[in-house]
Amino acid sequence: MSKVTLNGLTKRFGKVEAVKNVTLKIRDGEFVALLGPSGCGKTTILRCIAGLEKPDEGDIYIGDKMVTRLSPPDRNVSMVFQSYALYPHMTAFDNIAFPLWIRKRPRDEIREKVKKTAEILEISEFLNRKPGELSGGQCQRVALGRAIIRNPAVFLLDEPLANLDAKLRISARGELKRLQKQLGATMIFVTHDQVEAMTMAERIAVMNNGVIEQFGSTDEIYQQPANMFVSGFIGTPAMNLIKCSLVERGGSISLILDTNTLPVPDSIGRALIEKIKSSDMVFGIRPEDISIHEKNKPNSYKTKVYVVEPLGNEKLVTVEMGNTYSKVRTRLDFKQEIGENAWVDFDWNRAYFFDKRTGKVIMHGLNKSANRR
Amino acid sequence: MDRKTKIFIFLFLLPAVVGLGLYAYYFSGWNLSISMTNARSLIFPAEFIGLGNYERFLGDSVFITVVKNTAIFTVLFMGGTLLLGLLLAILIDQGIKGEGLYKVIILIPMAMPMVISGVLWSWMFSPRMGVINSLLRVLHLDFLTQPWITSTSQALLCVIIAYIWVFTGFVALLYLANIRSLPNEQSESARVDGASKFQLYWRVIIPQLRPATVMAFAVLFLNSLVAFDLVWTLTMGGPAGSSELLGTLMYKQTFQWNYFGYGAAIAQIMFIISMVVMVPYLYRSIRRR
Numbered sequence: 001m002s003k004v005t006l007n008g009l010t011k012r013f014g015k016v017e018a019v020k021n022v023t024l025k026i027r028d029g030e031f032v033a034l035l036g037p038s039g040c041g042k043t044t045i046l047r048c049i050a051g052l053e054k055p056d057e058g059d060i061y062i063g064d065k066m067v068t069r070l071s072p073p074d075r076n077v078s079m080v081f082q083s084y085a086l087y088p089h090m091t092a093f094d095n096i097a098f099p100l101w102i103r104k105r106p107r108d109e110i111r112e113k114v115k116k117t118a119e120i121l122e123i124s125e126f127l128n129r130k131p132g133e134l135s136g137g138q139c140q141r142v143a144l145g146r147a148i149i150r151n152p153a154v155f156l157l158d159e160p161l162a163n164l165d166a167k168l169r170i171s172a173r174g175e176l177k178r179l180q181k182q183l184g185a186t187m188i189f190v191t192h193d194q195v196e197a198m199t200m201a202e203r204i205a206v207m208n209n210g211v212i213e214q215f216g217s218t219d220e221i222y223q224q225p226a227n228m229f230v231s232g233f234i235g236t237p238a239m240n241l242i243k244c245s246l247v248e249r250g251g252s253i254s255l256i257l258d259t260n261t262l263p264v265p266d267s268i269g270r271a272l273i274e275k276i277k278s279s280d281m282v283f284g285i286r287p288e289d290i291s292i293h294e295k296n297k298p299n300s301y302k303t304k305v306y307v308v309e310p311l312g313n314e315k316l317v318t319v320e321m322g323n324t325y326s327k328v329r330t331r332l333d334f335k336q337e338i339g340e341n342a343w344v345d346f347d348w349n350r351a352y353f354f355d356k357r358t359g360k361v362i363m364h365g366l367n368k369s370a371n372r373r
Numbered sequence: 374m375d376r377k378t379k380i381f382i383f384l385f386l387l388p389a390v391v392g393l394g395l396y397a398y399y400f401s402g403w404n405l406s407i408s409m410t411n412a413r414s415l416i417f418p419a420e421f422i423g424l425g426n427y428e429r430f431l432g433d434s435v436f437i438t439v440v441k442n443t444a445i446f447t448v449l450f451m452g453g454t455l456l457l458g459l460l461l462a463i464l465i466d467q468g469i470k471g472e473g474l475y476k477v478i479i480l481i482p483m484a485m486p487m488v489i490s491g492v493l494w495s496w497m498f499s500p501r502m503g504v505i506n507s508l509l510r511v512l513h514l515d516f517l518t519q520p521w522i523t524s525t526s527q528a529l530l531c532v533i534i535a536y537i538w539v540f541t542g543f544v545a546l547l548y549l550a551n552i553r554s555l556p557n558e559q560s561e562s563a564r565v566d567g568a569s570k571f572q573l574y575w576r577v578i579i580p581q582l583r584p585a586t587v588m589a590f591a592v593l594f595l596n597s598l599v600a601f602d603l604v605w606t607l608t609m610g611g612p613a614g615s616s617e618l619l620g621t622l623m624y625k626q627t628f629q630w631n632y633f634g635y636g637a638a639i640a641q642i643m644f645i646i647s648m649v650v651m652v653p654y655l656y657r658s659i660r661r662r
C-alpha cells in the first residue's frame with residue numbers, strides 16, 4: 001500500500017482542458033472519493049494515475065516513486081473499469097486469475113489465491129461461469145476480484161457501483177467499504193453520486209470543470225464547504241442558495257432577499273460586515289436548518305407553498321419567497337398545501353454566506369463552534 | 374412484427390430468392406444431369422451413362438495428384454492467409470500513421486482482376502526475366518535463384534503464394550474490424566494488470582476473434598475449392614500437372630478437350646465437397662450466436 005501524490009497535474013485533449021493543475025495528496029491506506037458532475041475530469045485523473053493517459057504537465061507519485069513516465073504495467077496499480085472490462089471468453093475463475101497468470105505464477109498458488117479471493121467476495125459458486133452468465137452484481141465482484149488478487153500499491157475504481165440497481169448499490173457500498181478496511185488498501189474511487197461518496201469515503205475530492213474545489217473529510221465537505229459549488233453539490237437535497245444583499249439601517253442589520261427584508265442576529269451581522277467588500281452576496285441554508293410553520297410567528301417570514309413532497313418519514317416542502325424557491329425539510333404532520341401560506345425562520349447559527357462573484361465562502365455560523373473544537 | 378411488415382419483407386426478398394433459386398438450383402440441377410452423360414458439347418444429344426464419369430474420375434491417374442494438390446493448396450493457402458492477415462491486422466492496430474491509406478493499399482490485390490494478379494506474379498516468378506530472380510542476381514545472390522513456376526516441385530507453392538497475396542488484405546481488414554469492435558477497456562485493463570503486448574493479443578484479443586475467423590474461413594475455403602484464374606494464368610496447372618487443381622482440371626476436360634460430361638462430374642464433386650464442409654460449418658457458426 002502506498003500514498004499517492006498528484007502535483008500540478010494537467011491533461012488536455014486538443015483544446016479541452018480536462019484536468020487543470022490538480023494537486024492532491026492521498027495518504028497511505030486512505031479511501032478517497034473523486035466526486036463531481038459528468039465530464040469534470042474524474043476518469044481522466046484516474047487514467048493518468050494508472051498510466052493510461054499521459055499528463056501534459058505535472059507529476060504523479062506512488063509512494064515516494066515518481067511514476068509520471070512509467071507505463072501502466074510498471075506502476076503496480078489495479079483498476080476496476082466502469083464497464084468492468086471482464087474478458088467474455090474466460091470463466092470468472094480465469095478472469096480473476098488473469099493478473100497472476102500473466103505473471104506466470106505456479107498453478108497451485110493461483111488456485112489457492114483465486115479460492116481465497118472468491119471467498120472474500122462470496123462468489124465461490126460462480127467461478128466456472130463466464131461473464132455472460134453472471135448478473136451485474138456478480139460481474140462487479142469478479143472485476144473487484146481481479147483487482148484485489150495481487151497486492152497493488154493503489155486501487156483505482158471508476159464508478160464501481162454505477163451499473164448496479166438501486167438496492168444492490170446500497171449493499172455494495174457497505175461491502176466495498178468493509179473490503180477496503182479489510183485490505184487496508186489505498187483506494188481511489190470515482191463517483192458522481194454524493195451519497196455514495198459521503199457514505200464510503202474517508203475524504204472526498206469535489207471536482208468541477210477539471211479542478212478540485214475542495215478536498216476534505218466528509219464532515220468538512222458537509223459542514224464547511226469551501227464555496228458555492230461544493231455546498232450546492234452535497235446534501236439531499238443540497239443547500240438552498242439565495243442571492244441577497246446586506247443593509248444596515250438604524251443600528252440593525254438585515255438581509256434583503258428580493259423584496260423581503262430579514263433581520264439578522266446582531267453577532268452574525270457585525271461579523272459579516274467586517275468581512276465583506278461588497279454588500280451583494282449569496283445566502284446559503286440547508287433544508288434541515290429552516291423551520292416552517294403553519295401560522296405567523298414573531299421574526300418569521302411569510303412564504304407560499306410551491307410544492308410538497310412526502311418522503312415517508314418527513315416532508316420536503318418547496319416554498320416561494322419572492323422570486324426564489326427554497327427547499328425545507330419538515331415533519332410529516334405539516335398540513336399546508338400547494339398555494340397556501342407558510343412562515344419560515346432560519347437557524348442563523350447554521351447559515352452560510354458566499355461571495356457572489358468568486359463563490360467562495362465568506363463566513364458561516366459554524367465558524368465559532370469549529371474554532372472551539 | 375405485424376403482418377403487413379412481414380408481407381413487405383417477403384415481397385422485397387422475393388426477387389433475390391427467385392434469382393438465387395434459379396441460379397443455384399436450376400443450373401446445379403442441369404449440371405448434375407450433364408454429369409451423368411457422355412456429352413461432348415452442349416448442343417448435341419448425349420447418352421445417359423449414370424455414374425460412369427464419376428467412376429472414371431476416381432480411377433483417373435490425375436485423381437490422386439489433384440486431390441493431393443487441392444489438399445496442400447487448401448491447407449497452406451488458408452493457413453497462410455489467416456496467419457498473415459491476422460499479423461497484418463495486429464500491425465495496423467498498433468495505431469500507425471496513415472492507417473486509412475494502408476487499409477486501401479492492402480485491399481488493392483483483392484480489388485484487382487485475378488487475371489492481372491496472375492500476370493503480375495508470372496513476372497515475379499519467371500525464372501529468367503522475373504523480378505525475384507533478377508533481384509537476387511543484382512544482389513549477387515545467384516545461388517538463391519529458383520526455377521519457380523517452371524519447376525514441378527515449386528509451381529504449386531508459387532500459386533499458393535500468389536493466392537495468399539490476393540486474400541491477405543481482405544482477411545486483415547476482417548480481423549481489424551473484429552479487433553476494433555472489442556471494448557478498449559479490456560486491453561487497458563490487461564495492460565494495467567501487467568500484460569505484455571504479446572500476452573494481450575494471445576490471451577485477450579485473439580480468443581475473441583472467432584466471428585472474423587468464421588467469416589474468413591468460409592470465404593477462403595470456397596475460394597480454394599474454386600481456385601482457377603490465378604492458377605491458369607500462372608501455370609495452367611503445370612508443369613506436368615504439378616499444380617493441377619480441381620478447377621483447372623475441370624476447365625481442361627470441359628473446354629479444351631470437350632469432355633462436357635466428365636467436366637460436369639468434376640464440377641459436381643467440387644459442389645459436393647463445398648456443401649459437405651460449408652453447410653454444417655455455417656449452420657454451427659450461425660447457431661452459436
Ligand SMILES: Nc1ncnc2c1ncn2[C@@H]1O[C@H](COP(=O)(O)OP(=O)(O)OP(=O)(O)O)[C@@H](O)[C@H]1O
Binds near residue numbers: 036038044
Ligand atoms: N479521449 C478523449 N478525447 C477527447 N476528450 C476527452 C477524452 N476523454 C475525456 N475527454 C474530455 O475530457 C473531459 C473530462 O472527461 P472525463 O471522462 O474525465 O469526465 P468524468 O468526470 O469521468 O465524467 P463522467 O462522470 O461522465 O464519466 C470531458 O469534457 C471529456 O469530453
Ligand SMILES: [Mg+2]
Binds near residue numbers: 042043044
Ligand atoms: Mg468517467
